[in-house]
Amino acid sequence: MARAALTRVLEPGEEVGGRWVRELGAVEVMRRLCCEEGEGEALRGVSAYRLGGYRLRAVAAVPRRDLEAVAAVGGRFVCPGDQEWPRQLDDLGDARPVGLWVRGRPHLRMWALRSVAVVGARACTPYGAHMAGSLGSGLAERGWVVVSGAAFGVDGAAHRGALAAGGATVAVLACGVDQVYPRGHSELIGRIAEQGLVVGELPPGDHPTPSRFIMRNRVIAALTRGTVVVEAEYRSGSLVTARSAQRLGRFTMGVPGPVTSGLSAGVHELLRGEGVLVSDADEVVELVGEIGDLAPDRRGPVLPRDLLDPVAARVLEALPAHGAVRGRDIARESGTSGDEALGRLYELHSLGFVERHGDTWKLAAEATRTGDARRGGA
Structure with missing residues (x-):
């Protein structure tokens, strides 16, 4: 009380x-x-x-009245020492919340153990909204809780991405959990309260102020394992969240954007420091997850010539892009013996890379057209 x-x-x-x-x-x-x-x-x-x-x-x-008010909207008050209290908030020291007003059915501490914050610009670009939504749905599909501030722009897109995937999401508000801010997100915050959790430090009925938004960000940073910033200017509350995460020893990540965009300038500054560049949910999970949660290897398409052994590849590269040459000339260009070159040419012929014309050899038309040979356009 x-x-x-x-x-x-x-x-x-x-x-x-x-x-x-x-x-x-x-x-x-x-x-x-x-x-x-x-x-x-x-x-x-x-x-x-x-x-x-x-x-x-x-x-x-009148605390009893506040407790009755939050209970009327399906909420409760959680404080340090309770089973539901997320102990990672204790890392804030004397700046730790006195308690949290919580609206929603899930267990806050259990959800916070496997959570990631996705934050960013309110006036985001379509690219920023797409990336936030993609991260939200991707993290939710992998069993991670998406935490954000329910603001316009990146925050809302991240929440919607998680909800669309049928996943878990938490909105940390800078007002009472019975209030709706921004007003335009009335439906979204209602959906989060039904499917996830709405959390705040302020008692029922309290309104947001600029300073409360800034202080709210430290809770987002402390509650989660890491913070991803999607689009942020140099002066951005999202960077406050990221810097709070860094001070607390949490992972800090950023999604890059065009270098000509002022909305990505803050993210790029973050990435020049201790921030880690990420482009999708797999890369986020690889950083914040357990051992073995690795992102898939990224590489271009495998061409048929990539599967050749080194000697055969050298022989293939010795053939000119146009015209036919004799076997001894190919041997000289590839640095192999005549017999070795001839054996590899027959091997390449069987694979469709080269054609034989009497005593001469040339690249097959298909190999030249698709660029499988280096001098053929690869």
Whole structure:
């Protein structure tokens, strides 16, 4: 009850309040805030003016009413020490949330154990929306939980990708979990609450502010194993999330874009540092997953000439692109003996690479047209 009340007193990420709770406990902090000024031991570390503001909030807090309000929308309050509390949030130290308001049926701690954040620009390009949606669905199909902030642009695309794949997704809000922000995502947030989880530090009814969006990002970073940034300018809240992840020792990844796009400039700056370049869900899972979760090898198409042994390949390369030559000339060009060259030519003839015309040899028309031979256009 004391922690639920403190979510109305302390702003998200306030380290001085977090230190009070760590040193004194939530109940004692609320007792000192609610007692008459001058009575009992004072809380230290803030000005008298700021402490007065805390006292006004503490006296006005009615935690039981907030708990009833969140229960009415199918939610609950989770705090440190509960079985459902994600222990990786403890890495935030005194900036750790006092507690989390949670809406949805799944178990928050279990979902957070295998989760990845996908964040990025609100005013994203079609490319950014496509990549975010592809990452969201790809991660969900591989059994990973997609965490984002339910904002327009990349966040919304990532959530929709996960939902479309029938997967798990978590929206971390900068307002009460009974609120809808942005308003245009009313249907999306409703779907997330039904199929996944909606999480926030602020009590029911509270509204978002610019500073609350910034502080919300540290929760996204701490809750997940890694953060993927899809499109971000130099001044972007998504980069705040990525830098928080780096400070916490989490994996930080970025999806590259055109070097001429200002929306990708922040991502490219991230990749020049400690960020890892990723292009799909397989590469993300290879980084954040367990041993053996490897992305498939990437290579171009295998041409028939790639399957030849080195000597046969050398003999084939010795043939000119046009015209026929004698076997001894081929042997000289390929650096082999006459008998070796002749044997390889018959082998290449049987495979359809070359044609024989009396005592001379030439590239087959098919080999020249498809570029299987290096001098034929490969």
